[in-house]
Amino acid sequence: MGIKLLLEKAHVEGIRYFDTYRREGGYRAVEKALKEMDPASIVEEVKKSGLRGRGGAGFPAGMKWSFIAKPEGVPRHLVCNADESEPGTFKDRYLMEFLPHLLIEGLIISSFALGSNDTYIYIRGEYAWIVDILEQAIEEAITNGFLGKNILGTGFDCNIYVHRGAGAYICGEETALIESLEGKRGNPRIKPPFPAIQGVWQRPTVVNNVETLAAVVPIINMSGEEYAKIGVGRSTGTKLISACGNINKPGVYEIDMTISVEEFIYSDEYCGGIANGKRLKACIPGGSSVPILPANLILKTAKGEPRLMNYEGLSDGGFATGSMLGSGGFIVLDEDQCIVKNTFTLARFYRHESCGQCSPCREGTGWMEKILKNIETGKGKLSDIDLLWDIQRKIEGNTICPLGDAAAWPVAAAIRHFRDEFEWHVLNPAESQKRNYGLAHYADPIHVPA
């Protein structure tokens, strides 16, 4: 049984409400942080913990906090990014739905550390019922003196506002989120200046993911050094993984980043193996935008070592033979799944969600979708595969925000690892409409270079 820091109390009856949460030891971290610590030592503690951003990029949170500009007389803001829209990722929803007070507690501590008196939760518009849950939790916190003016008599004021998004995936990108929060069209800004210098209303801003901010609570409770002891290397603490796809037990799991991918998929404690006794074909380990890996490469690295479920483990081998932990949306595909169709579905999503600001992403995502649709419906040509490769290469890295990369990586990885399946689709158009390519050699033992 792995260590649970965030979801430990998730199934206590009534944990959603303040009284139960408080009885179970909640808001102790706020008391400790506000009464015994100063903002600088909280930032120091988060730095020591080695906590990395849980939204996808994995940037060290303590480092991000220390970058925030502190000009005299200009208010600073903390924004919680709850615009969780990545296909396959639903960990923040679970956290906010069951443990709203954990997020509020993390937000109060983080606001104190960053000096933010007005803190925002930018939540995905579709999570309408969670807005009610969060607002009720905020109301309860205000009634009990943990929010509002002069919290716990320390003289620190903090208000938390919940802002609903309007249904755009791009607003999960931090600068687009800031634009949207200001009431403008959600187009990503051109960086620099970074939000830490000029964010919401040109004021210094830190944008963090829900899970990152919730993880601040155990860090304060158990000290940063203790938190850093969990996990391996630079992947410290615990990570929420939202597992879905062809597995026996889909759901949100908290892992301590020392377990292997094989254990995560096949252990009864976690996913419980592939559903219906099928075999594993491929896996997208970190939300739809990270590269897909075939069965042999997801279970073992190119060197033949077991692949671990953490930042370094999943990105071992770079994009040639590795992937990314990303946001933790773990999508498992069994032998009956068609990689071409899967890639087409993802390309369609990114085409729909591109903001249309910069040309490679606006035009490239649509182009890739059309080509993939042709291949999927049996109208493709062999040259289309090379064309796809060339298009993704010209999108990647040439756009304002990472959406261009996110659209290019799944296509690139699918062609890199499953090229024979694409070719089979093109060469057998009639048959490809009737059956899937199947498992082929993807689960074969990988060749280990000497």
Place this chain on the structure above:
Amino acid sequence: MSEQPLFKVTIDHITIEVPAGTTILNAARKIGGEVAPPAMCYYSKLEGSGGKCRTCLVEVSKGSEKDPRPMPKLVASCRTTVMDGMEVKNITSDKVIDARNGVVEFLLINHPLDCPICDQAGECHLQDLSYEHGKAGTRYEFQRRTFKKHDLGDKIQLHMTRCILCYRCVFTADQLTNKREHGILDRGDHAEIATFIEKNLDNDFIGNVIDVCPVGALTDKTFRFKNRVWFLKPMDAHRDCPTCSGKVTLWNRGEEVFRVTARKDEWGEVEEWICNTCRFDTKKTSDWTIEGPRLIDRHSVISQGHYAGSVGTNKPTETFQAVHGGRLPKLLMDIHTVSDVNRPDITLSMLERPAHATDFKPNQD
């Protein structure tokens, strides 16, 4: 002016000193010539413009004197400020040329390429860009994106099919006028420039959106289909205008003023904004004091043949058929469906052979 520190920056092996805070693009423009990256969306007179089209991408091979690490990705030169000792590669970098070719291809896949009937032809930045970086053929085999034409008031026409979404007109309308009624609707490749909803633009300076448009998406309705720009002679002229500076370029053919635009510098940017009255309603030579011919880059198609008075007025002596041994011209693409000029009553894809000019109805007008 020289209170700011001067930064030394090397672009394509040419070193120049510029004040701190200058962008790479503006530093390159000071050197001039081929070193200056092309810019489709950046407009030095418009605050906040740039960074969108990605044609000005450059490689920073050395970050600065203090931190010599190269930048990991190509950067948009119009929005990246120089650092002391920075080394930039523009046309000397294969990566940059490759990326730029890609961007041009992306810009062109949904562009109708109806240059033969487009009023912007000859002064179109996208046309120049595709001459420099484009390929002869396209790899795009799908239906191009089309939109209906819209009239933004009685003087300006918006043809979204040609638009490359550079946002220049949005910034112009936002910064020159008080009311914000011009913006972008929708998202991604179906995003469109729109006035909310189909409102007229009736501001004194709104005509400037025509001048900032790098392509033929926004055109002057008083000039549409009247003439080709390379048949016209640009003349600097001015008049006493109560609203604007009154300094304009007249585009004449003989005595007749075909259109009035603002004066544009060598980067195609407006020097001074002009008002709608000057632009649309003052089209008599007697209204203006002519200063002299406008200098146009001698490589531009506009300056071609201005010495021979007969160009454009005489019909060519040789016909296409005579030159090509009796063969009729083949149409590679049906520009007629997107242009509304000469709508065919047949569908091109129904033809067994390449379409010929005879497959189209003769022009009814």
